[in-house]
Amino acid sequence: MLTPMELRHLKYFVAVAQEENITRAAAKLHVAQPALSRQIRDLELELGVPLFEHNARSVRLTEAGRVFLKNARSTLKQAELATQSVREFAMGHQGEIHIGYAASLTVELLPRAIKLFQEKHPRVHVQIHDLSTEGMLAGLRDGTLHAALLVRPSTPALGGLIYEEAIYFRPGVALPTSHPLGGLDSILPVHLAGESILAYSQSDYPEYHVWLKGILKKVRPSPKIVAEYDSSTSLIAAVESGCGIALVQVGFEKLAGARLNTRPLDAPNSGFSFGVAWRKDDASEATRFFVESIQARC
Numbered sequence: 001m002l003t004p005m006e007l008r009h010l011k012y013f014v015a016v017a018q019e020e021n022i023t024r025a026a027a028k029l030h031v032a033q034p035a036l037s038r039q040i041r042d043l044e045l046e047l048g049v050p051l052f053e054h055n056a057r058s059v060r061l062t063e064a065g066r067v068f069l070k071n072a073r074s075t076l077k078q079a080e081l082a083t084q085s086v087r088e089f090a091m092g093h094q095g096e097i098h099i100g101y102a103a104s105l106t107v108e109l110l111p112r113a114i115k116l117f118q119e120k121h122p123r124v125h126v127q128i129h130d131l132s133t134e135g136m137l138a139g140l141r142d143g144t145l146h147a148a149l150l151v152r153p154s155t156p157a158l159g160g161l162i163y164e165e166a167i168y169f170r171p172g173v174a175l176p177t178s179h180p181l182g183g184l185d186s187i188l189p190v191h192l193a194g195e196s197i198l199a200y201s202q203s204d205y206p207e208y209h210v211w212l213k214g215i216l217k218k219v220r221p222s223p224k225i226v227a228e229y230d231s232s233t234s235l236i237a238a239v240e241s242g243c244g245i246a247l248v249q250v251g252f253e254k255l256a257g258a259r260l261n262t263r264p265l266d267a268p269n270s271g272f273s274f275g276v277a278w279r280k281d282d283a284s285e286a287t288r289f290f291v292e293s294i295q296a297r298c
Contacts (some may be wrong), residue, residue, distance in 0.1 A: 004204075004230055007045055007079055008073040012039050013051065017069050020058045047234060048227065053298075067241055071233045078103075082111075082128060096125045097286040100136035100148035104232035105274050107254045109166060109294070112148060117293040122288050132204030132230065142281055146287040149294070151207050152273040165275040166294050169249035171215065171265040174235075174256060176242045182261035189267050194221045196244035198235060201228040207272075212247055215270050236260060 012029060018035070019025040025253060026033040044051050052067035101110050114126055130138065131148075139145035139158055152163055173192070175182045181191055197216075202209045216223055226244050229235045232255060239246050240259050249272070253262035276294045278287050 001221055005234070007076065009039055009043050010076055012036055013043055014069065014072050014076065016040060016052065016059060017061055017065065019079065020060060022059060022076070046230075052249070064241065067237050071237045075233045079130075095123065095286055095291055096127060097128060097146045097284075098127045098131050098139075098144060099290065100131045100139050100145045100150070100272075102133070102136075102150055103130045104252060104255050105151070105167075105169070105249065106149050107251070113296075114292040116296055117290050120293075121286070121289055124289075124291075132201075133207060134204050136277075140277060143279075146282065147276055147278040147290050147294075148286060149276055150274070151205075151211075152275060153207055153277075154210075158277070160280055161277050162280055163275055163277045164295065165273045165290070167274045168271050169274055170253065170271045171267055172248050172250040172262050174239050174246040174248045174252055175261045175263065176239060176245075176261070177261050178242075179245065179261065182263060183235050183244075184263060186264045186266045189215060192216065192223050192245075193219050195223045196226045197223045198238050198244040198246045199225050199228050200228045200235065203228050211272050212271075215247060215267050220282050246252070 012025070012031075015025040015029050016022060019028060022037055022040075023033055026036045029036065033267060047064075047068070049064040050062050051068055052059040053062055073259075099110075110128070110254070114128075117124075117126065129139070129145065133150050133153060136145060136148035136150050140148055140161060149166070152165070173181065173187050181187055184191070197212075199212060200208045212225075227238060229238060235246055236256050236259060238244065239256075247265065248262065250262070250264050253260070256262060276291055278291060
């Protein structure tokens with residue numbers, strides 16, 4: 001069974017790409033060569049494309065590998081910056097709070113909320129965890145997370161939890177920069193007829209697929225989901241490479257930048273709620289303070 005992509009997979013991939021040699025990369029990373037080779041192979045299987053061309057004494061990036069390298073470096077840099085940001089604001093070590101978040105939906109909300117929280121509570125250390133919706137719900141239930149920033153789950157999934165909306169996102173479409181729909185001011189669902197759709201994985205983001213089906217249910221000929229990804233990084237890379245288009249939220253362009261063309265989708269009542277969830281029985285003041293930081297709409 002494949003291991004879901006983690007930051008260490010990206011670190012391994014970047015190291016191999018830089019060294020162009022598995023043995024040297026393994027020595028640099030202080031890991032066994034067979035283990036490193038297995039991690040790279042698992043990463044290629046998960047993405048569904050080869051990232052390296054293997055020669056007798058070296059490895060070289062494929063075209064897909066070069067696209068992914070740019071994303072991997074960007075993701076690692078963002079993770080480093082996020083960690084540095086949290087450490088800068090965490091001025092003491094009397095207590096700790098663990099927050100789950102969806103990276104593609106919290107580009108602006110999470111940094112501002114953490115800043116406000118740390119200004120008022122500088123001796124509480126904030127640990128943030130980039131997780132899928134299912135991962136966040138599991139973390140809330142087993143107590144490893146104090147709060148989570150996520151798309152509103154189904155009512156049954158919210159059992160034992162409190163959810164408060166922070167943002168209502170309007171739908172959008174992420175396109176390759178050369179796609180003809182990019183010339184429109186806004187896109188209608190009918191324009192999506194027959195398109196190849198790239199999506200987040202259904203096992204990790206079930207609520208995304210409910211939303212997706214609601215938008216596409218009346219479109220004919222029906223768009224086809226051709227691939228699923230477990231991270232925004234992989235989704236952006238796939239759209240950029242021309243594998244298809246993706247339904248996202250307006251604001252996704254802040255994450256994708258100029259690599260994609262993101263247009264609003266004119267589909268009434270097709271937005272979605274994004275907010276903060278925490279356990280009903282969590283009496284922690286740190287959790288309450290963090291929820292207040294989200295509610296402040298800083």
